[in-house]
Amino acid sequence: MARSLPPLHLLQLFEAAGRHSSFKKAAEELFLTPSAISHQIKSLEKNLGIELFKRATRGVKLTSAGEKYIVTVQEMFHLLDHGTSSLKREFSAQTQSTLLRISTIPTIASNIIIPNLGVFQQEFPSIELRIETSMELIDLRYDDFDLALRLGNGNYPEVVSEKIFDLQVTPLCSPEFAKKHELSNVEQIKSVPLIQHANMKNSWSQWGRAVGIDNVESKSNLSLGSYDAVIQAAQQGLGLVLGAVPLENLALKSGLLVQPFKEKNDFSPKCFAVYHPRDKERSDIHAFIGWFKELVETSMGE
CATH class of the missing domain: 3.40.190.290 (D-Maltodextrin-Binding Protein; domain 2)
Incomplete structure (x- = not known):
């Protein structure tokens, strides 16, 4: 069964922006521009059909849907990181x-x-x-x-x-x-x-x-x-x-x-x-x- 998941790189941008409540700080962390972050977040929201951030002149804030989704995304990244680390420890040939x-x-x-x-x-x-x-x-x-x-x-x-x-x-x-x-x-x-x-x-x-x-x-x-x-x-x-x-x-x-x-x-x-x-x-x-x-x-x- 094919999975209907957003691209992984968009979830990474979303997690950073949500954690910082700032496109600018997320851009600094990921070595991108704030406009690139904003554009990619819009792509993610279009992919999901759900608004994740409320935009304001002084920054951004997660919507209630965004607050719920970021918990899932962060847990997913932790599982992925933990699994990758465990794999390296167990099977590394170096x-x-x-x-x-x-x-x-x-x-x-x-x-x-x-x-x-x-x-x-x-x-x-x-x-x-x-x-x-x-x-x-x-x-x-x-x-x-x-x-x-x-x-x-x-x-x-x-x-x-x-x-x-x-x-x-x-x-x-x-x-x-x-x-x-x-x-x-x-x-x-x-x-x-x-x-x-x-x-x-x-x-x-x-x-x-x-x-x-x-x-x-x-x-x-x-x-x-x-x-x-x-x-x-x-x-x-x-x-x-x-x-x-x-x-x-x-x-x-x-x-x-x-x-x-x-x-x-x-x-x-x-x-x-x-x-x-x-x-x-x-x-x-x-x-x-x-x-x-x-x-x-x-x-x-x-």
């Missing part, structure tokens, strides 16, 4: 390795994964890792990744999420800073330079109250805009920083940082491994998650 594409935040990549890649490659020589770092959330239905490692609450819709580890926050500093200020009692956080994360202005006072210390002023000598930046500043001896364990286990083990006080406080975000339900039987994903979890547990036990 390589016997499995490609595992991972998205994670920079700190997890640089502090935990990359320093131990040699160990992973020895244990799983048939798995090729492609790791990209970003702070942005991704949609595993459409983005070109198989697995994401993220900090959050694990409540991500339409995906499988496995908790890898909890986070605890504690003051950290360079060995020289700890020696200079003779740090031994957590009450000293009231009298030494504190490094502040610019987007978490009350973090020191909140942490102090959590461990039973009142009146910790947010009088930091230095405020920086990212977690990695405040950690680097602490390594340079510029002050105390609130660091997350086990993310900083490598720096602690190597002596770049020290933990001068025993007090820690649980941090609400946890580390989760996230993947699509269709990939729940993939051995490479479970191999990496098991290896990563064991790696963190071992480092926390040292």
Whole structure:
């Protein structure tokens, strides 16, 4: 039975335009002109006999029919991408390795994964890792990744999420800073330079109250805009920083940082491994998650 389907390239244009709600942005993504996108969308609408977009002077918007159809089209593209990837992994004649594409935040990549890649490659020589770092959330239905490692609450819709580890926050500093200020009692956080994360202005006072210390002023000598930046500043001896364990286990083990006080406080975000339900039987994903979890547990036990 012959199928009456629109041309695939028209569906690709429709999906991009609908996702962006813009012919211009779809054109930029697909290296076409906005007029070409508009012309092709009209061809698709003529093919279907249904209006998919409402045109306005400031852009375009999906009609109710378009909103319903784009769900089907996006699911179709995901199935096609998933099937193509599975075919390549199973039947590729060029390589016997499995490609595992991972998205994670920079700190997890640089502090935990990359320093131990040699160990992973020895244990799983048939798995090729492609790791990209970003702070942005991704949609595993459409983005070109198989697995994401993220900090959050694990409540991500339409995906499988496995908790890898909890986070605890504690003051950290360079060995020289700890020696200079003779740090031994957590009450000293009231009298030494504190490094502040610019987007978490009350973090020191909140942490102090959590461990039973009142009146910790947010009088930091230095405020920086990212977690990695405040950690680097602490390594340079510029002050105390609130660091997350086990993310900083490598720096602690190597002596770049020290933990001068025993007090820690649980941090609400946890580390989760996230993947699509269709990939729940993939051995490479479970191999990496098991290896990563064991790696963190071992480092926390040292």
